[in-house]
Amino acid sequence: MSTSTYYATVDTPIGPFTAIESDGTVLASGWTNTIDDLLGVIHPTLRPIDPAPRSELGDVTKAVLRYHEGDVTVIDTIPVRQRSGPFLLGAWEVLRKVQPGSPVTYTEYAELAGRPLAVRAAASACARNAAALFVPCHRVLRSDGTLGGFRWGVQIKRWLLDHEA
Numbered sequence: 001m002s003t004s005t006y007y008a009t010v011d012t013p014i015g016p017f018t019a020i021e022s023d024g025t026v027l028a029s030g031w032t033n034t035i036d037d038l039l040g041v042i043h044p045t046l047r048p049i050d051p052a053p054r055s056e057l058g059d060v061t062k063a064v065l066r067y068h069e070g071d072v073t074v075i076d077t078i079p080v081r082q083r084s085g086p087f088l089l090g091a092w093e094v095l096r097k098v099q100p101g102s103p104v105t106y107t108e109y110a111e112l113a114g115r116p117l118a119v120r121a122a123a124s125a126c127a128r129n130a131a132a133l134f135v136p137c138h139r140v141l142r143s144d145g146t147l148g149g150f151r152w153g154v155q156i157k158r159w160l161l162d163h164e165a
Helices: 059-069 086-095 106-112 119-127 154-164
Strands: 005-012 015-022 025-030
Touching: 005 059, 015 059, 086 106, 086 119, 106 119
Parallel strands: none
Antiparallel strands: 005 015, 015 025
């Protein structure tokens, strides 16, 4: 998988954003300037050996920039590849359907994912999501409306939610 796997970092209003993609499909992404923060969260069967740097990643980079400029639905068009068990795969697909400006609670997210009693499993799906932004785990809140955790920091999560409101 390493021959057609690339990464690029772009500046955003909330810091550098790096994505790793293969054939136009995002494997991992987040607000970091190094792929070292991303490689470990990619499933071992998808993890590239030696991704090559690029100045930009075509549609992926364009979507990141347009999102941060205000087109908060542009990320929906970018394909993502993650691998895990059936619940996590389904839960990540559900996250892609949570609309900007309409965050859900972890309890609601568990219900949407088809396992209403699996609130911890739903939270785990957010924590194990490698493709931040494109699989918008930032749109899930605690039942009291507080932010909860976010791999890239709660201040980034707050900015994203405010940006989408």
